[in-house]
Amino acid sequence: MAGSGGDGIVSAGESLIAAAAMEGYHAMMTKSFGSQIRGGESSCRVRVSAQPVLNPNGTLHVAVAFNWEDFKKFGAELPVGPQTVVIYESSTGVAPDKLPLEGIKPAVVFSVPIEELAKKTAETDKAKNIVVLGLLAGWFGVGRQTMVAGIHKKFAKKGPKIVEGNERAFNAGVEYAETHPLKEGRKLAAPVGGGGTKLLTDGNDICAAAAIFAGCTFFGGYPITPSSEIMQFLDREIWKYGGTVLQAEDEIAGVGAALGASFAGKKSMTATSGPGMSLKTEILGLASISELPLVCVNVQRGGPSTGVPTKSEQSDLFQAAFSAHGDCLRPVLAPINVGDTFGITVEAFNIAEHYQTPVIVLSDQEISQRKETVVPIDTSAFQLVERRRPTEAELVDYSRFRFTESGISPVSHPGMPGGNYLASGIEHNEDGSPTAGGEMHAKMNEKRFRKFAPLKNRRDLFLLEGDADAPIGMVSWGSVAGVAMEALRLAQAEGLQVKLLVPKLLYPISEVIYQDFFASVKRGLFIEQSHQAQLYRLVQMFTSIPARVQPLAKSGSNPILPVEVLERLRSMVLSIQSNQPNQPAAELE
Amino acid sequence: MKIHTANDYKSDLKPIWCPGCGDYGVLTVLTRALASINRPPHEIAFISGIGCSSRIPGYTTAYGFNTVHGRALPIAQGIKLANPELLVLVASGDGDGFSIGGGHLAHVVRRNIDLTYIVMDNQIYGLTKGQLSPTSRQGLKTVSSNQGSLEEPVNPLLYMLAFGAGYVAQGTPIDMAGLAKIIEDGIRYPGFAFINVQSPCITYGEAESQMKAQKEKVESLEKMGHDPADRLRAMALAQEYGTKLYTGVFYRNPAPPPAHGERVAQRHAAYKASPPVKGDILKLFTPSV
Numbered sequence: 001m002a003g004s005g006g007d008g009i010v011s012a013g014e015s016l017i018a019a020a021a022m023e024g025y026h027a028m029m030t031k032s033f034g035s036q037i038r039g040g041e042s043s044c045r046v047r048v049s050a051q052p053v054l055n056p057n058g059t060l061h062v063a064v065a066f067n068w069e070d071f072k073k074f075g076a077e078l079p080v081g082p083q084t085v086v087i088y089e090s091s092t093g094v095a096p097d098k099l100p101l102e103g104i105k106p107a108v109v110f111s112v113p114i115e116e117l118a119k120k121t122a123e124t125d126k127a128k129n130i131v132v133l134g135l136l137a138g139w140f141g142v143g144r145q146t147m148v149a150g151i152h153k154k155f156a157k158k159g160p161k162i163v164e165g166n167e168r169a170f171n172a173g174v175e176y177a178e179t180h181p182l183k184e185g186r187k188l189a190a191p192v193g194g195g196g197t198k199l200l201t202d203g204n205d206i207c208a209a210a211a212i213f214a215g216c217t218f219f220g221g222y223p224i225t226p227s228s229e230i231m232q233f234l235d236r237e238i239w240k241y242g243g244t245v246l247q248a249e250d251e252i253a254g255v256g257a258a259l260g261a262s263f264a265g266k267k268s269m270t271a272t273s274g275p276g277m278s279l280k281t282e283i284l285g286l287a288s289i290s291e292l293p294l295v296c297v298n299v300q301r302g303g304p305s306t307g308v309p310t311k312s313e314q315s316d317l318f319q320a321a322f323s324a325h326g327d328c329l330r331p332v333l334a335p336i337n338v339g340d341t342f343g344i345t346v347e348a349f350n351i352a353e354h355y356q357t358p359v360i361v362l363s364d365q366e367i368s369q370r371k372e373t374v375v376p377i378d379t380s381a382f383q384l385v386e387r388r389r390p391t392e393a394e395l396v397d398y399s400r401f402r403f404t405e406s407g408i409s410p411v412s413h414p415g416m417p418g419g420n421y422l423a424s425g426i427e428h429n430e431d432g433s434p435t436a437g438g439e440m441h442a443k444m445n446e447k448r449f450r451k452f453a454p455l456k457n458r459r460d461l462f463l464l465e466g467d468a469d470a471p472i473g474m475v476s477w478g479s480v481a482g483v484a485m486e487a488l489r490l491a492q493a494e495g496l497q498v499k500l501l502v503p504k505l506l507y508p509i510s511e512v513i514y515q516d517f518f519a520s521v522k523r524g525l526f527i528e529q530s531h532q533a534q535l536y537r538l539v540q541m542f543t544s545i546p547a548r549v550q551p552l553a554k555s556g557s558n559p560i561l562p563v564e565v566l567e568r569l570r571s572m573v574l575s576i577q578s579n580q581p582n583q584p585a586a587e588l589e
Numbered sequence: 590m591k592i593h594t595a596n597d598y599k600s601d602l603k604p605i606w607c608p609g610c611g612d613y614g615v616l617t618v619l620t621r622a623l624a625s626i627n628r629p630p631h632e633i634a635f636i637s638g639i640g641c642s643s644r645i646p647g648y649t650t651a652y653g654f655n656t657v658h659g660r661a662l663p664i665a666q667g668i669k670l671a672n673p674e675l676l677v678l679v680a681s682g683d684g685d686g687f688s689i690g691g692g693h694l695a696h697v698v699r700r701n702i703d704l705t706y707i708v709m710d711n712q713i714y715g716l717t718k719g720q721l722s723p724t725s726r727q728g729l730k731t732v733s734s735n736q737g738s739l740e741e742p743v744n745p746l747l748y749m750l751a752f753g754a755g756y757v758a759q760g761t762p763i764d765m766a767g768l769a770k771i772i773e774d775g776i777r778y779p780g781f782a783f784i785n786v787q788s789p790c791i792t793y794g795e796a797e798s799q800m801k802a803q804k805e806k807v808e809s810l811e812k813m814g815h816d817p818a819d820r821l822r823a824m825a826l827a828q829e830y831g832t833k834l835y836t837g838v839f840y841r842n843p844a845p846p847p848a849h850g851e852r853v854a855q856r857h858a859a860y861k862a863s864p865p866v867k868g869d870i871l872k873l874f875t876p877s878v
Contacts, residue, residue, distance in 0.1 A: 021876035143878075150878020200876035209870045218671050220663075240860045241867065244670045244853060249696040253663035256656075260667025263654055264634065264675065268667070283664075286657050342871075373876075379868040414634040414652035414668065414675050422647045424655035425639075433602055434647060434655075 001132065002043035002074055003066025008129035013044035014371070015133055019143035019150060020048045021200040021373045024191040028056040029371040032077055041070035043078060048142050050189040054337075054482040054489075056370055057559045060084050061186070062140065064132055066114070067092050068100050083107050085186065087135060089114045089128075108182060110135075117172045122165030130166045134173015141187040144174075198373035203341045203363055204229035206374070207297060208237070210345035211269050215384055216295070217243035218268035220257030222250055222276060225309050226365040227299035230271040251279035255296065259283055262292045263423055265413030267349055271297035274316045275305060281323045284358045288328035288448065290423040291401065291411070293352035293387055295345070297361040299368040300478075302556035312366035313556025314478050317534040320360040321507040327445050329452055331355070332507035333461070334362040336481040338372035343382070344504060347461070350385035355451055356411055362506065364529075365556075366479035387411050395419055399430045401444065407451030456510045464517075466492065466499035472572050473521035473549075474500045475514075476528065477535055480560060484527050487565035498569055506535065509542040523572040523582050524549030527565055531555045550582045593627050595620040600650050605641075611788030611800065612642050612709055614762025618769040619678075619707070620649065625773050626676070633676045636665040638690060640682035641716045642709035642788070651678070659690030662697045662706065669702050673850045676776065677703070683710040687743050688723040698752035698781055702849040705775045709788035710745065712798055719793035726831060729795070746827035746839060749783045750820065755842035756782035757823065759835060761807060763800050767836055778841065780848040787834060803834060810837035818843040 003009050013029050020027040027048040034040035045060075047053050059081040065071035065088040071078065080086065080101050088094065090111040099109065112135060118127040130151070137143040143150075148167055155163045201209075208230045211219070219238060221231045235245045244261075248254035254270050261268040272280060277298045287294045300316045302308025320332045331351050335344035345361060352359040390398055390410035395418035402409045409430075412419020421432040427441045428434055435441070463481075466488050476484035481502045491498040501517050503510075518524060526536040526549070533551030552568055554560050568583075575582055598620040606612050623633065633651035637643035639658035646653030656664050665679045681690065686708045697704070713731065714720040720733035724745065728737040749757050756778040760768035768786065775782035789798045796802060815822065815837070823840040 256663030257667030260664035261671035264671035
C-alpha cells in the first residue's frame with residue numbers, strides 16, 4: 001500500500017497484520033516513508049501466509065495505490081509484476097489500461113472509488129483506509145473474522161458515530177469486493193500448525209521485553225535510529241519491575257552507567273547503532289578487563305557514519321568483533337528474526353553473566369523495525385543464569401580475579417561485606433591491585449580468553465536446515481538468514497539438494513562447526529548484506545575456507561531477494577555437473 | 590554498630606604519588622571524613638577516572654572502580670541508580686573532569702543524583718608528564734604549550750554553580766581540618782555535591798600553585814562572612830577562580846530539592862503493591878486491530 005501521509009497507510013497495515021495475527025496467520029510488515037519527518041509519501045508492505053513468513057520482500061501479490069505519484073516514489077521497494085492484483089483509487093482519473101507501471105501489465109486491475117465509498121459510509125475521507133481493509137478482507141479473506149470487532153475496540157473512545165461509520169466503511173469494502181469477484185480465487189488458505197493467535201511485535205520491542213524477562217533492571221542509552229525503541233519500551237515497562245532507565249547525555253555515558261550498574265551487581269543493558277557503538281568501545285574494553293557482565297545491542301544500519309540510517313545492513317560485524325583496544329574477546333550473537341530476538345537476548349544475558357563479559361547482540365534495522373507475528377513463546381522453558389557470586393568461605397581473604405580452572409572467578413559487588421575490591425581498567429593482580437608486570441598481564445589475558453573455551457562448542461547456537469547430505473550449502477546470518485531460508489524452500493521445491501547453516505553465535509568463531517560444514521559441501525555460499533561479506537572474511541581469518549565456498553554480498557538498501565539466491569543455487573548445481581569452479585564475488589577482488 | 594576509624598578506610602596499597610603531592614592530604618582527610626560518617630567500607634563505592642588523582646579509590650578499603658579517562662561520573666551514576674543504598678564517591682583530576690569528561694558535568698548536576706564529586710585540581714597533566722590542562726592559566730608554558738598557552742582556563746566553580754549544583758565548595762590540603770569538613774558536609778548533602786580541591790602537583794606544577802604559595806593567599810569564605818545560601822554572591826566569588834584562593838562552602842542549597850533517587854523511589858513505590866510477573870511480559874504483544 002502506498003499513498004500520502006494522511007491516507008492512514010501505516011495504520012491500515014497495522015490493522016491488517018493484527019487481524020492476520022489474531023486469525024492465526026503468519027505475517028510480516030515493513031514501512032517506508034519519504035525523507036520528510038511529517039507528511040510526504042508513505043508505504044507499507046504486509047506479507048501474510050498460512051506458512052511461516054521468512055522474508056518481507058519480493059514482488060507484490062496485491063498492490064494498493066491511494067495515488068500513483070506517491071506509489072511510484074517507492075520504485076523497487078514496491079515491485080509490481082504480471083501476477084499482481086492492482087487496486088487503486090479511481091478518482092485519480094488514471095485509466096486501468098494506462099497505469100504508470102513501465103511495461104508491466106498486471107493480471108488484475110481494480111479501479112475502486114475508495115474515497116467516494118468512505119464519504120458515503122463514514123462521512124469522511126479519513127475512512128479510506130478502512131474501505132481498503134474491507135476490500136482486502138473481501139477479496140483475500142484476511143480480517144474477515146476479526147476486523148469489525150477490532151474497529152469497535154479501536155474507535156470506541158471516539159464515540160458510537162465514528163465506530164458505526166467505520167464499520168459501514170469496512171462493510172462497503174467487503175461488499176464491493178464481493179460484487180466484483182476475482183476471476184481466480186485468491187483467498188488465503190487457513191493457517192497451518194494449529195493456527196492459534198500469534199503474538200505481534202517488532203525486533204526492538206521484543207528485545208527490550210526479553211531483557212526484562214532475563215532480569216535486566218538497568219538500561220543506559222542514547223537515542224539513535226534504528227535502536228531507540230529499545231530504550232522507549234524499557235522506559236514504559238522496566239519501572240514496573242523495579243528497574244531504571246537513564247537516557248544519558250551521550251552514548252558513552254549510556255554504556256558507562258550500564259557498566260556501573262553491573263558493577264553494582266545488577267543485570268544491565270545498553271543499545272545503539274554503529275556510530276554509537278564506536279563511542280561505546282572504550283567502556284566495552286573496560287568491561288572486558290574488569291570482567292563485568294553487560295549486554296550491548298547494536299541494531300545495524302547502513303554505514304559508515306550516518307550512512308544509510310534507515311536501512312538495514314550487516315556491516316558492523318567487524319566492529320562488533322574487533323573494535324576493542326588490547327587483546328580481548330567479546331561474544332557476538334545475532335538473532336535471525338523478531339521472534340528469535342527474544343531467545344537471543346536472553347542468551348546474551350546468560351552468556352554475559354556466566355562468563356562475566358560484555359556481549360554484543362547484533363540485530364539489524366530490518367528485524368528491529370519490522371512487525372512480525374511470533375508463535376507464542378513458552379517462557380518457562382528458559383533458564384536464567386546469574387553471575388557466580390563468592391560463597392561465605394570465598395569471602396574470607398577474597399580475591400576478585402582469582403585464577404580458577406574455568407577462568408571464571410566469583411564476583412562480589414558493593415554492599416556485599418567482605419567482597420570489597422578494586423575494579424579497574426588497569427591490569428591487576430588476582431586481588432584487584434594494579435600491576436604493570438608483564439608476567440601477570442600475560443596470565444590475566446590467558447585467563448580472560450580461556451574462560452570462553454566452552455562457548456565455541458555451543459552447537460545449539462547454530463541452525464542447520466535442509467538436507468544434511470546436500471552438496472550445496474549456504475551460510476547466512478541475521479535478517480538475511482530469512483532470505484536464505486526462503487531460497488532453501490524454493491530450491492527444495494525445484495528438487496535441488498541444498499542446506500543452510502545459520503550461526504547465531506558469530507564470535508568467537510567455532511572453527512570446527514564451519515570446517516565440518518565446508519567439508520560436507522561441494523559448493524558453498526555465504527549470503528550477507530554487506531559490501532565486504534564480513535562473516536565470510538571473519539571466518540576466513542580463523543579457519544580456511546575452500547575456494548568452492550564463495551560469498552554473495554550486497555550493500556544495504558538493496559535487499560537480497562530469495563529469487564536471486566535461488567538463481568545462484570541453480571548455477572552452483574550446474575557448476576558441480578560441469579566441474580566448473582564456483583563463481584567468485586567480483587566486487588571483492 | 591561498629592565505630593570506624595580513619596584507618597579502617599585505608600588500604601594496604603602504597604600510593605604511587607610523588608612525595609609531597611597534594612593528593613596525600615586528600616586521602617588522609619577523606620578517610621577522616623568517612624570515619625565521621627561511619628558507613629562500613631563495603632557500603633561505599635568509590636569511582637574514579639584516569640590520572641594521578643584517580644588512583645585514590647585503590648588506597649581506600651571501599652569498593653573501588655578505577656575506570657577510564659573522563660567517565661567516572663556516568664559510571665558512578667549507574668552504580669547509584671542500581672543501588673541507591675550505597676554511598677557513592679567520585680574522584681577526578683582537572684583533565685579528567687573538566688576536559689575529556691567535561692560534557693558530563695551539566696548532566697550530572699541537572700540530574701541531581703546523590704553523589705559526592707571530589708576533583709583534585711592541579712592545573713596540569715601530571716600522569717602524562719606535564720601537558721597543559723583545562724584549568725592551566727593563559728600563558729603557561731608546558732611541554733604541550735612551549736610558547737605559552739593561548740587559551741583561557743575553564744572556571745569549574747562557576748560552571749558548577751551556573752549548572753545549578755546544590756553544593757559547591759573548595760578546599761586545599763594545607764587546611765586539612767577545613768577540607769575534611771567540606772568533604773563530610775558534601776557527603777551529607779542530600780544531592781549532588783561538588784568539591785574542588787586545589788591539590789598541587791609537586792613535579793610539574795608552577796611554584797605559585799604549591800602549598801607554600803597557597804598559604805600566603807588562601808582566604809576562608811567563612812571568615813569573610815560569606816553566606817553559603819547566597820548563590821549570586823557565591824557566583825561573584827567564584828569569578829575569582831585562578832586569581833584568589835577561597836576555601837570553604839561557596840553554595841549550599843538551603844532547601845535541597847528531592848534528589849533523583851527520591852523521585853525514582855516514588856515511581857517504584859507506585860508499582861510495589863502489585864508488581865507484574867516477568868513471564869507475562871510477552872502478553873504486551875497480544876495483537877489488537
